[in-house]
Amino acid sequence: MSGRGGPTAAASLLQSSAKAFREQHPDALCWAAVLHLCLDRAKEYSAYGKDPRVPQLMKAIEVEIFTQYHGVALGSGLTDDDLAASRESLVARYGENAQAAGHELILAWRSSSESGTEDWSVGPWQELLTRFRVTPEMFLAQKAWPSVPEERPQPIDWRAQLDALVGLGAVKEQVNELRDLLYLQRLRMRRRLPGVEPLELSMHQIFRGNPGTGKTTVARILGAIYTEYGLLKSGHVVSVQRSDLVGAVIGKTEELTKGWIKKAQDGVLFIDEAYSLTGGGAQDFGPRAIDTLLTEMEERRNCLVVIVAGYPAKMEEFLNSNPGLASRFNDELHFEDYSDDELLEIFRRLIARHGIAAPSSALENRVAAWLAARRAGAGERFGNARDVRNLVGVLFRRQARRLAKAHPDEQPPEADWDSFSPDDVPPPPGAIAGLGSERGKGREGR
Template sequence: MSSPSDDAILQSIRLYREALQQTLNLFVESGEIAEGSYGWLAGQDASASVDKRDMPQQMADLHEGFVMKVFATMVPASSARNLEQRQLGRILLEHVWGETVQGSKLHEAIDWLITTAEGFSWYEVTRPFLELPSLRDRWGEVITAATRMAHLIAMVDGDDSSLERSRLQSMLDGLENAKQVAKSPTSVTAPTLPSDSATVDHQADLDNAREAISWLRSEAKRLREGTGHDAANKPTPTRAGGGSPASTEPAKAPAKETAEQDDRTPEERLAEARAKMDRLIGLDAIKNQIQTLANFLAMERHRAKEGLPTTKPSLHMAFVGNPGTGKTTVARIIAEIYGGLGVLEKGHLVETDRSGLVAEYAGQTGPKTNAKIDEALDGVLFIDEAYTLIDESGQDQYGREAIQTLLKRMEDQRDRLVVILAGYPKEMTKMIRSNPGLSSRVGTTMHFDDYDPEALCRIFELIAAKAQYVIPTQSRRRLLRGFTHLYFNRDRHFGNGRTSRNSFERSVRRLANRIAGSTEITRELLTTLEPSDIEIPDLTDAQLDAMTEPSGMIRVTCPHCDTPQVIEDTMMGTTTNCNSCSEPMEVQWGSPVIDLKAPAETQPEQDLSTS
């Protein structure tokens, strides 16, 4: 085997630095998301032994264990380490410690790094992404980060050994096992993670979130103390070029004063919430409803300042739609909007379902429901599958007690509480119509439609773009054809956005397997999802091949003149000129034009009697 050139090694080092920084960004951004969703839970942990810093900083600490675990998996022992991999180990130590280790100290430092990382499990270093509902959507990005770093470590020496491929597969299996551990209801170390099915236990989710946040705070402190350069004992890092040791604290996200404090102004909070809403794929009708409601509330606030009469409409809502249509995400944004407008003091979201409100024994449901409502005061209480609280037979006294308790609090504390009832359209409509108390208090009903094929593709691309993936034209055609088939054959359990996420995660794993045999790792190889990588749930490769083979047409709208037009689907991912205004337009996706061939015309029968 020939040694890699200096240029190739420098390229690998540069890509590895970028991958480490992207991983840090992923964890810090996820910490910001988690803090926005569950920061109110952090204040409930009064233990003096936990880390009191904010969640983005804690996630930054956790990412150190993650990147170390990837390196240790691919380079498990000194005997397996080569010169090029030691250089990447130096880059990793510099990333974790904020300092450069040189000379004889480097060997000892890498030994320490590998030994320390062996004590971490994949479940531990990825737990927030498995147990915090607001972070589960980013699991595909976690897989991407690990895969990219692993490939760079494996291929930095230009070798393609079966041993390194087996280590890569071991890493992917370890990550998949971590996901399965979190799903296992019998696990003593991990609570239940909902699968891709429609049923979600929100009380378990909340309990998981509370436990995971408490764990993160203590784990972040342990990691920071255990991975800092003082913990290594043997090596003493020095700055490149000599000199005194640098600061032991690597540059990370700036810490806030407390985990509970939100130092954003109401205007900033409102602007961020609206920006999140604008970034959502589809949901145009929902966005318009929310914008109208927000505008009305803002107007009423200005009228109050001027001493003018105001009205106080009921802000309680019903969200009706199938699973995966964005109901929980929108509820979280609405809570932030209400917080930014000053309608709610905290503007946090508490998710629950029947299990979080109804007790097992008589006399316990009222207190349990009140306790859950107390958690949501000054915020939004989101009740999924709310229709399960009402039994058509009228025999469910516990569910009826929960409803009566909820109705009273919805009315008595309408200034401090917004309740959102969510579930399937048919069941929710029947529930609200059958209960006058609910119908009079629920002022707004929002209908969440299933995502169409184009929207599913855009969700896939949104997830892929966060991980800096490129989707070529033929891969786009494969995605659009596959999602179109699933959409037109869907039932009410259709996964919607979850289908796109599942497809992305499976496609990334395929990419990892494909490039495992490559002798040279390039940016293009790491970031391009080829057609052979694309996997659609419930469809075989042969089925996708058959769907993609014939040519097809898509409907697009020119962004310059708003003229709709039909073009070939081979134009997706390219730039073309508008048929109307001739301006260039980028074609990312389009709505598939279904070719419904008209039946052949029947020739009139010849009247033989006249011949």
């Protein structure tokens, strides 16, 4: 199907896509699936089809659908009666003389629906449109979408951030060493001696460390350093994982990987759990992301820094998975697990940031015991600073419940709001349900 067609074509598309979907998938048909099909058609037939936001929207919808299919019962989905009513609504809204193609009308129509109507996908879809700065009218414009200016974060005080990190002595020393190298190189080049060429520096990095040891924070600091000394124009950090880079069909992985690399240009592409791109078997597309990455790293060596991160042992497997991979990275930073004393210091700083008074020795002893039990039980899955952050969240919940029970019919005294009790610390890990659901939400010290 190509070109224009108006409401009649849109109605026909709804009917045919529903039939095809039901024949091929046992899951319930939802509007998110219809929108995904329409975006796929827009890539070929619409003037805005080459815009990078189209595949980004498709990928985001795939994630939403996957989450719903594996998280809740979807029921019967869109019925024939629902589709019939939708066809009538399309024709009534746009009239028989509408010039847009069927898929464009459907995209515009669903994008302007009232949130919460008909099925679960309306709200998430409109949130995606806001995130990518796409309006319903843009689907009907029959021309390329206007470009969106890149939003660059304000420069950070990387020196203060580096100094403020708890522990990480070896990492701090390496970062300062790198900064000193860049500073001296800049001084050398300012002399402009005849015949002297600048040292060609490759700033790609390997970060080895367990979760919650500060890898993402240090990546941002490095981006700021590279910007200050002229290696990068912006130094912004784009964080991705396997799900962002690897597609489900041939050609999709290369497209996704190049799209994220483009977003990271002039900054840092931070690939967390990079080893997940390997070891997926003969039908896995992860290695294609690595091949694309290697090519782009070479072609954009003057405007892109790539940092790959993950568990120490698994990172070795990753680097050995491709003959040209290890040679692209000139430096490694090893992020050690935090000591017990360092974890307590992180705890003190976190609660102070949220207005909680300095902990008593009894509270600190309870927290230290909880973290020790967590470390012993989790092994390499121990989240370091991330687990401290999650524990603080649990303390706030338990504090709120304690105060509500103590003052069931009145507002708790304000003096009690800003302190934790030792009893707010939950039982040792294994006896509490709920902390696991908090894992991964915190970004402190990732």
